Amino acid sequence: MxxxxxxxxxxxxxxxxxxxxxxxxxxxxxxxxxxxxxxxxxxxxxxxxxxxxxxxxxxxxxxxxxxxxxxxxxxxxxxxxxxxxxxxxxxxxxxxxxxxxxxxxxxxxxxxxxxxxxxxxxxxxxxxxxxxxxxxxxxxxxxxxxxxxxxxxxxxxxxxxxxxxxxxxxxxxxxxxxxxxxxxxxxxxxxxxxxxxxxxxxxxxxxxxxxxxxxxxxxxxxxxxxxxxxxxxxxxxxxxxxxxxxxxxxxxxxxxxxxxxxxxxTVENIREHELAITRHILENYRKVDGLLEYGPADPEKRVAVFSFNLGERDGAHVGYVLDEIYKIAVRVGLHCAPDAHKTLGTFPRGSVRASFGPFSTIDDAKTLLAAFGEIAKIK
Ligand SMILES: Cc1ncc(COP(=O)(O)O)c(C=O)c1O
CATH class of the missing domain: 3.40.640.10 (Type I PLP-dependent aspartate aminotransferase-like (Major domain))
Structure with missing residues (x-):
């Protein structure tokens, strides 16, 4: 997992x-x-x-x-x-x-x-x-x-x-x-x-x-x-x-x-580690057809929390496929922040949220983007 x-x-x-x-x-x-x-x-x-x-x-x-x-x-x-x-x-x-x-x-x-x-x-x-x-x-x-x-x-x-x-x-x-x-x-x-x-x-x-x-x-x-x-x-x-x-x-x-x-x-080391993952995601997510991401484009202005949507696909279904097929645990929905989704224009749909921690790796980010890429190809 x-x-x-x-x-x-x-x-x-x-x-x-x-x-x-x-x-x-x-x-x-x-x-x-x-x-x-x-x-x-x-x-x-x-x-x-x-x-x-x-x-x-x-x-x-x-x-x-x-x-x-x-x-x-x-x-x-x-x-x-x-x-x-x-x-x-x-x-x-x-x-x-x-x-x-x-x-x-x-x-x-x-x-x-x-x-x-x-x-x-x-x-x-x-x-x-x-x-x-x-x-x-x-x-x-x-x-x-x-x-x-x-x-x-x-x-x-x-x-x-x-x-x-x-x-x-x-x-x-x-x-x-x-x-x-x-x-x-x-x-x-x-x-x-x-x-x-x-x-x-x-x-x-x-x-x-x-x-x-x-x-x-x-x-x-x-x-x-x-x-x-x-x-x-x-x-x-x-x-x-x-x-x-x-x-x-x-x-x-x-x-x-x-x-x-x-x-x-040190927090500085953890921050650098999570910034490297953030940079990888921001530099590569657009290669996946239809993958939207809603946070700041500048990695320095954010933490390693990402809200995605894959075209018009149902987020709950995307989350289910990530979990069942790819063994990747994410969270879908409104994330207890409905006003934030209204602000972003993603209410009531919500998003598929992937959030990284100090033990996450760039390989985890690569696997996530590859999984999104495969899901995007499913008709
Ligand atoms: C920004 C923010 N505030 C508050 C909370 C609530 O935290 P807790 O579940 O520890 O009460 C969360 C949890 O997701 C959060 O992300």
Whole structure:
């Protein structure tokens, strides 16, 4: 099987990830709840994972890395914890439903939402973001890279605009954490949400929200934190304020191993590797009769996520043939981003998405294009 669905969840993981989750499961104890050796070992795992994630993002304080179940949980925590009735938020039409739906729910409660339309290839124009900022705008909420076209946000330009206009910046790094170098301090990112199970190579059931100093969020949930138990209120301290209940220690142990793998290989190396695959696809896909691709033509302006359509062929059928005959795993449909497909003119049809990861090869890309070529010839 050639796995080209890394934008949904990365596969395979480094061996160390499987081993680390297994070990944590065997330690078994609850981190931060007791003082015995197992509890301390578990707490050390969680602490180290925060530290390594902070290192990866150049975040100033690892206590501001909040563990969540996935990116969606982190996004909900950020948006619902920050925005209040009367606020205005600027977003885009290229967002995943994990941003669009919480913002829709907030709009029912008095938050004004402006969605700036993505341009060709799904690229978001920073000037349009600036033009949409008004006196009540408190937040700009954008994806760092589209999960449909791979288009990368000009993060430094948007960060500069937000800093100058006194607006906070929320970044959905679901398609970039671990795949593209990120420096939250330099790019003036106020909050960053990421899954642990995609580019960070951790297990499913993991994710996190980074919250910059000065940003205060209302918790999504209240519950046990292992300290200040006498109070009915959640503690003020991070990360506990935003982390109620027992942590996913086996998942976070795997995530720690995934992030360590990335820090050793380096994000720059992974980015170069994925850029080589991207260049190969962009230089060759037009050789396949009728093959359309919707992302930016410049490999530097995107990640290794490709939305294809093969003439008028049904995407579900193309995906089925890729899976059954060619043993290539892709994803078809709307990819939880209907507005992105409306922006690209591919709604409701959607596309056949192939997404590459750090263990993908140029041969995988060649095999995919050859398979498209053969499918294109079938009458
Ligand atoms: C851009 C983007 N945001 C958010 C998500 C949601 O991630 P999760 O499934 O970890 O909640 C995804 C997942 O595909 C995504 O691609």
């Amino acid at each position: 050639i796995y080209l669905d890394n934008a949904a969840s990365s596969h395979p993981k480094p061996d160390a990830v499987y081993r680390a989750s297994d070990l944590a499961l065997r330690i078994g104890a609850n981190p931060g709840r007791s003082g015995h050796i197992g509890a301390l070992q578990a707490a050390r795992i969680i602490h180290d994972a925060r530290e390594e994630i902070a290192k990866l993002l150049n975040a100033p304080d690892s206590a501001r890395v909040i563990f969540t179940q996935n990116a969606t949980h982190a996004i909900n925590l950020a948006l619902k914890g920050f925005l209040k009735a009367g606020d205005h938020v600027v977003t885009s039409t290229m967002e995943h439903n994990s941003v669009t739906r919480p913002l829709h729910a907030l709009s029912q409660d008095g938050v004004a939402v402006t969605a700036v339309s993505g341009g060709a290839g799904g690229v978001i124009d920073p000037q349009k973001i600036e033009d949409a900022i008004g006196p009540r705008t408190r937040l700009v909420a954008l994806t760092h890279a589209s999960n449909v076209t791979g288009a990368l946000l000009d993060l430094d330009a948007v960060g500069e605009i937000c800093g100058r206009r006194g607006v906070e910046l929320f970044l959905d790094a679901s398609q970039t954490a671990g795949a593209v170098p990120i420096n939250v301090a330099a790019s003036k990112v106020s909050m960053l949400a990421a899954p642990g199970h995609k580019g960070l190579l951790g297990p499913q059931g993991t994710g996190f929200l980074y919250v910059a100093p000065g940003i205060s969020l209302t918790p999504l949930m209240e519950g046990g934190t292992g300290f200040l138990s006498e109070s009915r209120e959640m503690p003020e301290e991070l990360p506990e304020r935003l982390e109620a209940g027992t942590m996913n220690t086996p998942g976070i142990a795997g995530l720690l191993a995934g992030v360590e793998h990335i820090l050793t290989r």
